Amino acid sequence: MATAAISAERENYLNQEYGIRSWLLTTDHKRIALLYLASITFFFFIGGFFALLIRLELLTPAGDLVQADTYNKLFSMHGQVMIFFFLIPSIPAVLGNFLVPLMIGAKDLAFPRINLLSWYLYIIAGTIYLHCIVTGGVDTGWTFYTPFSTAFSNTKVIEAGVSIFIVGFSSILTGLNFVVTIHRMRAPGMTWSRLPLFIWAHYATSIIQLLGTPVLAITLLLVVFERAFNLGIFDPTRGGDPLLFQHLFWFYSHPAVYIMILPAMAVESEVVACFARKRIFGYNFVAMSSIAIAVFGFLVWAHHMFVAGISLYSALVFSILSYLVAVPSAIKVFNWTATMYKGSISFTTPMLYAFGFIGLFTMGGLTGLFLAALGIDVHVHDTYFVIAHFHYIMVGGAVMGYLGGLHFWWPKISGRMYPEGWGRLAALLVFAGFNLTFFPQFILGYMGMPRRYWQYPPEFQVLNVLSTAGSTILAIGYVLPMVYFLWSMRYGKIASDNPWGAAGLEWKTSSPPPTFNFDEEPEVTWEAYNYEQISAPAEVNVER
């Protein structure tokens, strides 16, 4: 194993070639991962900026910061930017791209040029969306519901629709690449049952991306056509059915939430195993649950439409199915918890995020069951209860998974350690800020405050103020890692090949890895998570 000082000078994927062309025309999955990292961070702050404006407006019951129309644009674009340009690509395009070939012992993904194309599609789509923002934005809600989006909205619906159509193909190509890579390019000895659960979860995610996103694409295309050519497909005054749009939209957009959470679960499995120094409890169950989530996730979409006018009988069916889809997620939570039981726990930054993930994802998931109950949903649909529910999963779950993963693999990606003290501080700020922001929103929603409202009755103000205060803390928690990650690239402690003593092929090569990942093609003869054979290095047992 190379010493820390030497590995920084060895040829690796970062220093192998310099210059902007070597980055913009790269086909190296690791460099593409970093291209994505930069891009999605940029859009994260755009979406976050919209969120801050929303929270500022909601400090007071009156609509006094922005106009009503502007407020509609703020929440619409916050949602679209965060979902399509941040969350959906985040873990797969950054961590997945970087790690999938490394974890299975391959030199690259199956289709490196398509990987680069995927990033360029993202950039083109992002540019179009930025143009949309600065030339008026879109106010239909992130969901583009018809007939408002097709017949009544005066905003840039077509442009936003085209942009998201394109970024959808970026997502499809990433999924396609992963599935082919995982099937065809595993190293000798890397059988399916030896794959890290990170790979299983990304495989499941990719299935969803492949089978679901095309339906969103065609739906947006129909919306664009309807608006451009004045058709009547979704116009009730001309015989169209607005609910048809919703069926087609949610057929993708519900599985999309599993695209967002499965990769975070992928990270969770790796981090928990490493910092409990134990094989994941119930490997087969966790692997199969990932696949089950992907499949069942496609059977529940109309739970977004319970009060929209679907038939009661289909609502009952979708309600039952929505309860069922919670089961595999719960299985995973049990298994991670069981992994920690009698494990050797270290409270490193990734592990703090992992703890946060388990608790917050569970709360988000359980409140999802509230919403799956028809009777309760009638009461809380379109209120802040729903907003709190999905932010618990998407922020408390997915974003914490993303941040935890970034910290865990940062040494591998950059060859440097981030400052652990600051890392823990940021993790705690994120956790505290997040809960202060979103827990009050459960109460607000249950009390009846509707979502997407720019004004509200005065009795809701205290909770709104708490929520806004929390969002400020959360914002600081998000900015800190950006600062210290950048700092660490120059001044961070140089990382060894395996600073955490983690299992997995990616830790058997240098930090950062060479361009072709491994000096020699690995041959796998051990099971996944063989922690009984790996000793914990010093970093992992740093305790106060």
Added chain:
Amino acid sequence: MLSDSPVAVEQHGPELLHHFADAEQQRDAASLGMWLFLATEVMFFGGMFCAYLIYRYWYYNEFAAGSRSLDIWLGTINTAVLICSSLTVALGVRAAQMGKRKLLVILLLLTIVFGFAFLGIKGVEWYDKYKEHHIPGNSFNVDDLVKEYPQIHIDPRHEQIYFSLYFAMTGLHALHMIIGVGIFAFLTFHAWKGRYTPKYYTPVEMGGLYWHFVDIVWIYLFPLLYLIDRKPLR
């Protein structure tokens, strides 16, 4: 960008990409990739088939009338044209497998010819619709259908939905045909240059899969759009 790894010493042609262990792995990857892509295309067209299903269920009369207004001869001929093109594609892959370069080029060119024939006939059909004011939009007018079928009640707004779906579905299909023609032009050029041999004809095979898929979409579009109800009217 990817320089030659010092470990790769095996003899291979320029077609073997460096991240693959051998030609077989590369071919298997390409095949799985293309089939997965076709699966995404099934879902892509599928969304419109869903819209079609719902509105045919709701507005059967208007769908039937709209279907009758299409030219069944042109539709049938176009179906036959695509079937012929699938034949030339299949024979082309076979020619590549057997290393018959000239035959391959001829078959690829024939496929393109059939592709253009299909698009030409489609253009004629669309032009007919344009003349009859059946293109959705501001000049949409189906008084002719209302008059022609007094036995069935036709709501012009619902009729417009049928034609919207007709143009959306055949339009998307035609776009895929155009892309297919482009792909086959690329293949023809490289086939003429002798790039495809019995050891390496994967692009021909993959292009063929794509073309067959586009044919299959039409195989379903034809009865769904043209043959809804052609029974003699009472």
Added chain:
Amino acid sequence: MSEHIMSSKFYYTIWIALLCLTVITAAVSFVDLGPFNTIVALVIATIKALLVVLFFMHVKYTSEKLTKIVIVSAIFWLFLLLALSMADYATRLLS
């Protein structure tokens, strides 16, 4: 995918079959079969599609199981979209 090279006569046979089925489906549409017109048309279309998939696309002769899984999954997923959506529309008036 198969290395086995089919005879050109084989492809011509499939071609003829496809053309015949096309003529049949067009002709049958003029015959009054009541509700079965749609079913017959779709069955014929499916037979044609199967001929293309199995023989022109070589799926019958491939040793790769994964190809068949992908095809079946795609069709099944489309079926999910159609069936569960229709479940709403077909039961609305019952509510």
